[in-house]
Amino acid sequence: MHPLAAMWDLDPDTIYLNHGSFGPSPRPVREAREAWTRRLEQQPMRFFCQTMEEDLWKTSETLAAFVGTQPDRLALVDNATIAMNIAAWSIPLQARDEILLTDHEYGAVRNIWNSRIQGTGAVIRTATIPLPVTDAQAVEAVVSQLTEHTRVVVVSHITSPTACCLPVAEICREAKARGIIVCVDGPHALAARDLRLDEMGCDFYCASCHKWLCAPFGSGFLWAHPRHHANLCVPLTSWGGSISGRPRTWQDRINWLGTRDPAPLLAIRDAVAFFSPDVLRQFRDHAHGLVAGVRQELLKIPGTGPFSTSNEEDFVCMVAIELPQPPDWKPGYHGKPDPLQIRLRDEFRIEAPVGSWGGRRYLRVSAHLYNTKAQMDLLVSAVRQCLAESIHAD
Secondary structure (H helix, E strand, C coil), rough: CHHHHCCCCCCCCEEEEEEEEEEEHHHHHHHHHHHHHHHHHCHHHHHHHHHHHHHHHHHHHHHHHHHCHHHHHHHEEHHHHHHHHHHCCCCCCCCCCEEECCCCCCHHHHHHHHHHHCCCCCEEECCCCCCCHHHHHHHHHCCCCCCCEEEEEEECCCCCCCCEEECCCHHHHHHHHCCEEEEEECCCCCEEEEHHHHHCCEEEEECCCCCCCCCCCCCCEEEEEEEHHHHCCCCCCCCCCCCCCCCCCCHHHHHHHCCCCHHHHHHHHHHHCCCCCHHHHHHHHHHHHHHHHHHHHHHCCCCCCECCCCCHHHHCCCCEEEECCCCCCCEEEECCCCHHHHHHHHHCCCCCEEEEEECCCEEECCCCCCCCCHCCCCCCCHHHHHHHHHHHCC
8 A cells, every 4th residue: 555545535445446537635635625615714805805816826826837837828717628618619610610529539528519519510520549549540540630621629638438648749730730729638637647738739728637636626727828818718707807906817707707615726736735746756656557457457357458558658547448248238328337337336346437439348447546456456356257247147
């Protein structure tokens, strides 16, 4: 067990292997969030009207240093979904414009862009990226679908359903050469990879901070290139402007969206502080060792196979394994998970998502500092038993 595992207060009766979906915070971050809320409750007028904007700015400064940018290019938002909505509605569209997504994009992201094109005459196109894939193949899969009508490319940094790291800098470079806007969906890359947003070449970068960075739920950011600041459209209208008399900035339209508790956003700086360079290295090494090891063991089970990659350098803290499909298998969906996921949860007390992509069934395993090899061994044993019983039942 890693020495920092005690910083998390997880249910001791559950083996939690789904940090990639909902990442709980360590104790210092939770305490910081609670302290911000107490400060708000003690003197709301002072908090909202005098100190909040300065505190949000200080948080942006801390986060900017962590992700390789400047604080005036960041807006703090509740999650990547809000960030992507702002990006989508800030790009003018017209008839025949094309929005190119890959077939690995998160469902909510595809929904956002399907909503955005309504009434514009623009269309959604999809670039198919086969698995397993090399960087060169991923770039070619996207570039081959670019046309004179392509207005926007939407691409994940690390894909949610397939745990695949895509070469976003190279994709940005190809798009930029053609005058095409790029929106990067990056929740799974934050803290898992070193980010240099000013050097990436994208127009927008959207992320949630509650995943590998372990900031509170309800914390994220939008990075926007300065050329887009004047035209940013927030699809929720409120006061805007500065309530404390500070000079107007583009972030004002986002910072004040009505009365809310900004404690999760303000505690981002505490999450960054928790992940000192040494702790960040320990997290990556520990998590990678666990998921690489469990991947090797799961691949020994009959019927399983590599899913997104065969190269251990392509993943850090999350990996997907292909699973066999029973004859009567049907993909799970929101509200009705795969039967294996339900059995892992109810019988073995293991939280690990089982999903489908491109007609293929997979198990996705995440690891963080609180996870152990013993937990991974229990997962392997449970999956082996469930799959063997499934085959025997057929």
